[in-house]
Amino acid sequence: MSYPVAPARLEGAGYTIVEDASLATRNTLRVAARASLLIDVRDTQALPEVLAFPLVKSSPLFVLGGGSNVLFTRDYPGTVLSLASRGIQICAERDGVATVRAAAGENWNDLVNWTIAHGLCGLENLALIPGTVGAAPIQNIGAYGTEVREFVESVDVFDRHSMSAMRLSRADCEFAYRDSRFKRAPERYIVTGVDFALPRSREWRLDYSGVREEIAALGVESINAASIAEAITRLRLRKLPNPEVIGNAGSFFKNPVIDAAPAARLRSAYPALPQWPADAGRVKLSAAWLIETSGLKGFRDGDAGVSAQHALVLVNHGTASGARLWALAQQVRDTVRQRFDVTLDAEPVVI
Ligand code: EPU
Numbered sequence: 001m002s003y004p005v006a007p008a009r010l011e012g013a014g015y016t017i018v019e020d021a022s023l024a025t026r027n028t029l030r031v032a033a034r035a036s037l038l039i040d041v042r043d044t045q046a047l048p049e050v051l052a053f054p055l056v057k058s059s060p061l062f063v064l065g066g067g068s069n070v071l072f073t074r075d076y077p078g079t080v081l082s083l084a085s086r087g088i089q090i091c092a093e094r095d096g097v098a099t100v101r102a103a104a105g106e107n108w109n110d111l112v113n114w115t116i117a118h119g120l121c122g123l124e125n126l127a128l129i130p131g132t133v134g135a136a137p138i139q140n141i142g143a144y145g146t147e148v149r150e151f152v153e154s155v156d157v158f159d160r161h162s163m164s165a166m167r168l169s170r171a172d173c174e175f176a177y178r179d180s181r182f183k184r185a186p187e188r189y190i191v192t193g194v195d196f197a198l199p200r201s202r203e204w205r206l207d208y209s210g211v212r213e214e215i216a217a218l219g220v221e222s223i224n225a226a227s228i229a230e231a232i233t234r235l236r237l238r239k240l241p242n243p244e245v246i247g248n249a250g251s252f253f254k255n256p257v258i259d260a261a262p263a264a265r266l267r268s269a270y271p272a273l274p275q276w277p278a279d280a281g282r283v284k285l286s287a288a289w290l291i292e293t294s295g296l297k298g299f300r301d302g303d304a305g306v307s308a309q310h311a312l313v314l315v316n317h318g319t320a321s322g323a324r325l326w327a328l329a330q331q332v333r334d335t336v337r338q339r340f341d342v343t344l345d346a347e348p349v350v351i
Contacts, residue, residue: 008020012046012049012050013043013046014041014042014043014045014046015039015040015041015042015043015046015049015050016039016040016042017037017038017039017050018037018038018039019036019037020034020035020036021034021035021037021038021080022034023035023038023064023067023072023076023080026038026064026067026080026082027064027067027068027070027071027072027249028066028067028068028130028243028247028248028249029070029071029247029248029249029314029316029322029325030247030316031071031072031247031316031320031321031322031325032319032321033072033074033075033076033322033351034075034076035062035075035076035078035079035080036059036075036076036077036078036079037055037056037059037078037079037080038079038080038082039056039079039080039081039082040082040084041081041082041083041084041085042084042085042086042105043085044083044085044103044104044158044165044192044193047158047165047190047192048163050081051158051160051163055079056079059077059078059079060076060077060078060079060187061078061079061080061081061160061187062076062078062079062080062081062186062349062351063080063081063082063083063134063186063190063191064080064081064082065082065083065104065131065132065134065135065138066107066108066130066131066132066135067131068130068131068135068243068249068250069131069135069139069249069250069347069348069349070249070348070349070350070351071249071322071325071326071329071346071348071349071350071351072322072351073322073323073325073326073350073351074322074323074351076351081190082105083103083104083105083132083134083190083191083192084105085103085104085105085192085193086103086105086106087101087102087103087106088100088101088102088103088106088110088111088114089101090118091195096199096200096201097197097198097199097200098118098120098197098198098199098200099153099195099196099197099198100115100118100120100195100196100198101193101194101195101196102133102193102194102196103133103134103192103193104132104133104134104191104192104193104194105132105133105134106132106133107131107132107133108126108129108130108131108132108133108135108136108141109127109128109129109130111123111133112124112126112127112128112229113127113229115196115198115225116225116226116229119200120198120199120200120225121198121199121200121201121202121225122146122150122151122196122197122198122199122202123148123151123196123198123225124204124225124226124228124229124232125143125144125145125146125205125208125211125228125232126141126142126143126144126146126148126232127228127229127230127232127233127236128232128233128236128237129141129143129250130243130250133193133194134191134192134193134194135191136148136194137149137152137155137173137175137180137182137191137194138180138182138183138191139178139179139180139183139347140175140176140177140178140179140180142177142178143232143236144205144208144211144232144235145205145206145207145208145211146205147175147177149170149173149175149180151196151197151198152170152173152175152194152195152196152197153169153170153195153196153197154167154168154169154170154194154195155167155168155173155182155191155193155194155195156168156191156192156193156194156195157182157189157190157191157192158189158190158192159188159189160187160188160189160190161188165192168181176279177254177255177257177278177279177284178254178347183349186349204223204228206223206228210235210239211228211231211232211235214231214232214234214235215227215228215231217231217234218230218231218234239309239310240309240310240313241307241309241310241313241315246307246315246316246317247315247316247317247320248307248313248314248315248316249313249314249347249348250313250347250348251287251312251313251347252312252313252314252329252332252346252347252348253287253291253312253329253332253333253344253345253346253347254287254344254345254346254347255276255284255285255286255287256284256285256287256290256342256343256344256345257278257279257282257283257284257285258282258283258285258342259282259283260281260282260283262341262342263275263282263283263285266285266340266342270293270340272289273285273286273289273290273293274286274289285342287311287312287336287344288310288311288312289311290336290339290340290342290344291306291311291312291332291336291344292311293339294332294335294336294339294340295335296311296332296335297311299328300317301324301327301328301331302317302320302324303316303317303318303319303320303324304316304317304320304324304325304327304328305317305320305328306328306332314328314329314332322351326350329346332344
């Protein structure tokens with residue numbers, strides 16, 4: 001009797017395909033899900049060939065970035081495509097603003113460091129966000145008073161409807177808080193690269209709570225993009241559980257955006273609840289505060305837990321399944337809804 005020692009594997013020009021592949025090391029929640037097919041694409045020129053395979057055409061497709069914003073609640077009955085393309089370059093510069101083109105497979109924080117080393121600014125507040133460049137516009141990553149949409153000039157995609165490559169302008173990306181056109185049509189667009197418009201100088205964004213204090217603690221003589229990135233990195237390492245140490249996907253819920261009237265009612269009932277102005281007169285609430293005040297910070301159901309460090313983050317203490325983590329997310333949602341009549345939406349893509 002013979003035992004298969006490795007799953008079936010095919011090496012193509014610019015890509016690798018593995019059948020029945022483990023995704024355990026491909027998602028930062030460390031959920032042990034599997035994919036029917038896992039395709040690593042190193043050269044985006046190979047996409048038309050890869051997407052034309054009958055097995056790929058006839059089953060669902062999910063594009064995976066760094067796996068830091070996804071929860072697999074079960075095995076994926078289709079193709080998981082991961083872009084491993086590399087390359088960062090300045091391709092134009094005018095009036096003190098450079099266009100930096102980065103391939104989708106680049107690590108986000110590597111890009112932030114690269115731009116700072118090349119004397120560019122804009123991305124410093126977004127230091128240490130996990131994930132890839134390709135994932136950044138999909139959920140419009142944001143932190144410490146900045147969202148990536150402010151610096152996106154255009155996004156290169158492969159459109160599965162027309163089976164062709166195209167470039168979408170910032171306006172075409174329909175960015176919103178942790179949302180974009182790409183997030184709403186995950187089966188259609190494969191982000192292959194992003195152009196960023198980055199200035200040589202700008203007014204620093206230091207107003208988010210804790211940022212000035214962290215910079216002061218660094219004791220630097222003059223504030224620049226590098227020192228801001230350093231301060232943000234320290235803040236994140238202190239405030240958020242590190243996915244290298246404990247499985248997590250960053251914020252598991254979005255901060256809910258609600259109408260002004262219910263927000264005013266909540267403000268008078270709970271003056272300590274942090275609220276921020278949002279688009280169109282609406283109000284953004286701190287989901288972390290709602291979860292912590294519901295008594296769930298540090299709560300554990302087996303290996304699935306709410307982080308004791310930051311209430312907005314769900315963590316995998318060991319071998320929690322995706323289904324177990326999702327059940328915990330529902331419990332958090334239900335508890336917050338019963339207590340505050342506010343509904344939390346998941347931030348990661350839930351499969
Ligand atoms: N808070 C609590 N309990 C906690 C943590 C926070 O009550 O356990 C309250 C505090 O009052 C705090 C306020 O919530 O002042 C805001 O907390 P924090 O500054 O950590 O920001 P957040 O709104 O919870 C958002 C982003 C984070 C980003 C931080 C910093 C979302 C969903 N999350 O979190 O992004 O790093 O701001 O800018 O918008 C992510 O998207 O994965 C992510 C980590």
